[in-house]
Amino acid sequence: MTELPLVLLHAFPLDSRMWNAVREPLASHLRVITPDQRGLGRSPLPESDREPSLEDAARDVVALLDRLDLDRVVLGGCSMGGYLAMAVLRLAPERVGGLVLIDTKAGPDTPEAAQTRLDVAARVEQEGTETWLAEANLPNLLAASTRERRPELVETVREIIESQPPAGISWTALALRTRPDSLDLLRDSGVPALVVVGEEDPITPIAAASEMAGVMDGATLVVLPEAGHLTPLEDPAGVVEAILSWYPATHESEK
Template identity: 70%
Template sequence: MTDLPLVLLHAFPFDARMWDPVRAPLAERVRLITPDQRGLGRSPLPETEREPSLADAAHDVVALLDRLGLDRVVLGGCSMGGYLALAVLRLAPERVGGLVLIDTTATADDPDAVLRRLAVAERVEAEGVSGWFAEDNLPKLLSEKTRTERPEIAETVRGLIDAQPPSGVAWAARAMRVRPDSVELLRGRDVPALVIVGEHDAITPLDAANTMVGALADATLVVLPEAGHLTPLEDPAGVVEAILEWYPKVCSNGAHA
């Protein structure tokens, strides 16, 4: 087992159970940590009057590393989890020995996306999450092949979304809409990175992955065929293989020193 732990941060609006398909094979080779983000899954939403910000969620991650006594980790995330990983990199770069960026982007939301996030937050607060959110988003979250040939994955996604607390979903939507652009952040950091993207990712497509790869000094790109935006659920074997093939490179670069 390698001596640099792997922390994986989940997508929106899910919890750490989205990593279940990759959990066992990864845990055989690395120390794996998969927290629920604030307000989602079993993680409470702190009472605060502060405006939602991924910077506060980044403090949560650093506090978790402190509690576990971990000076440095490989930090990974899918979609919103990738945004949060970049927020941690901005807050505490010395804690990040490597990045695994899965179906995510380093760019900020454009004005239309900002309005959509706010509309989601307001509707969730008014109507809850169950039912409509999954149905509205499944065509974007999963590839057509996944939806038509593997309906059990769509059911898993529905179940995970429907289980999330509306307050946490609304908080996360508002936090994502104000996140800063992180392309220059990546350009300024000499940290080894693995970028994974589904071939048919409709939310953060290959162009977004290529932007991150182009900004990073040491990046490996893996495109998983026939998968959409949720590659850990759609192609868990591909995600595991990509991570485990790349991981020794992180250690050989001295990232664990």
């Protein structure tokens, strides 16, 4: 028996450094791949006249799997990373052997959320990302207890956000606002699934996690106490335990 590699896709407006605390513990058991998504972290934003779309970001992930000669993987993502994992599932279901959906949801943006993304794209193009972007996001990204008791983690998240290229933030915000509803996609996926959510997540709350887990046969739902929207940073041990306890084993011939 061998286990499929695990690809973890990061949240917005961060990059793959958000996986730092879980990468090594997972990598002692699994092959773990944590790419930066287009325009964020160290990943360039390709020149294109196309409207921003998660489908293009999904093509990036499939291209990465091709370069690494990986036929199938377990695909995981936190928040936006979950949206992107669902986009990959829609684009290339044969490449997805399992799903790890962390602090994310299947539904599309509400009109209010879509407008907020437009506003973010416009402001970041004018002002960059320093100061305001982190301040605007931190109250929703981290649980109140985290913000009060763990100032070093707050600063880590702030530094990651403020280091993002404005063009990448703008592109991603515009791509996220047009994503489709993916509940039926998950219902029909037929792959093993783990859904993890922070008990204090205000963006994608327990109800959204329960909805996803409820439509996927045999899905496992794990709620992590005293954690908000960024559970891999707030409770890395809980995320690692959830993944390793659940992780599906597959035959080499199925890869």
